[in-house]
Amino acid sequence: MTVVAELLKCKPDASVQTIAPADSVLKALQCMADKGIGALLVMEGDAIVGIFTERDYARKIALMGRTSANTLVRDVMTSSVLCVHSTQTSEQCMQLMTGKRLRHLPVVDDGKLLGMISIGDLVKDIISEQKFIIEQLEHYITGQRT
Numbered sequence: 577m578t579v580v581a582e583l584l585k586c587k588p589d590a591s592v593q594t595i596a597p598a599d600s601v602l603k604a605l606q607c608m609a610d611k612g613i614g615a616l617l618v619m620e621g622d623a624i625v626g627i628f629t630e631r632d633y634a635r636k637i638a639l640m641g642r643t644s645a646n647t648l649v650r651d652v653m654t655s656s657v658l659c660v661h662s663t664q665t666s667e668q669c670m671q672l673m674t675g676k677r678l679r680h681l682p683v684v685d686d687g688k689l690l691g692m693i694s695i696g697d698l699v700k701d702i703i704s705e706q707k708f709i710i711e712q713l714e715h716y717i718t719g720q721r722t
Contacts, residue, residue, distance in 0.1 A: 579664065580660055600649070602644040625650075661685055666702060666705075679694060681693050
């Protein structure tokens with residue numbers, strides 16, 4: 577079973593993209609588009625104060641008649657951010673994400689931000705593990721027939 581630390585090592589770019597609470601939503605959207613990502617951690621110094629996601633934009637900007645240029649991230653970010661530790665398993669993270677309907681989880685150990693995992697990272701890992709198990713079972717079954 578894979579732990580989060582292993583998932584972070586496999587990511588081509590493990591850096592976490594961040595934004596300040598006083599930045600505009602437009603700046604956040606530009607950063608997300610440039611990086612091809614769906615969420616930014618909102619940071620004040622080394623402290624996580626929120627997360628801004630595509631879902632926040634869709635529900636709190638577009639549907640509320642606000643403008644991206646005139647709205648600050650702090651006004652629409654999700655303040656309650658669930659984090660995981662590097663020792664947690666991909667299965668534990670998947671349960672948390674599906675149960676809480678999340679798509680991104682920051683990884684924090686001893687108060688230090690190590691990275692962020694997405695539901696896509698977890699799905700990729702789980703599929704890889706299942707593929708390996710299937711291959712092992714096929715090998716076992718074909719080996720038993722000879």
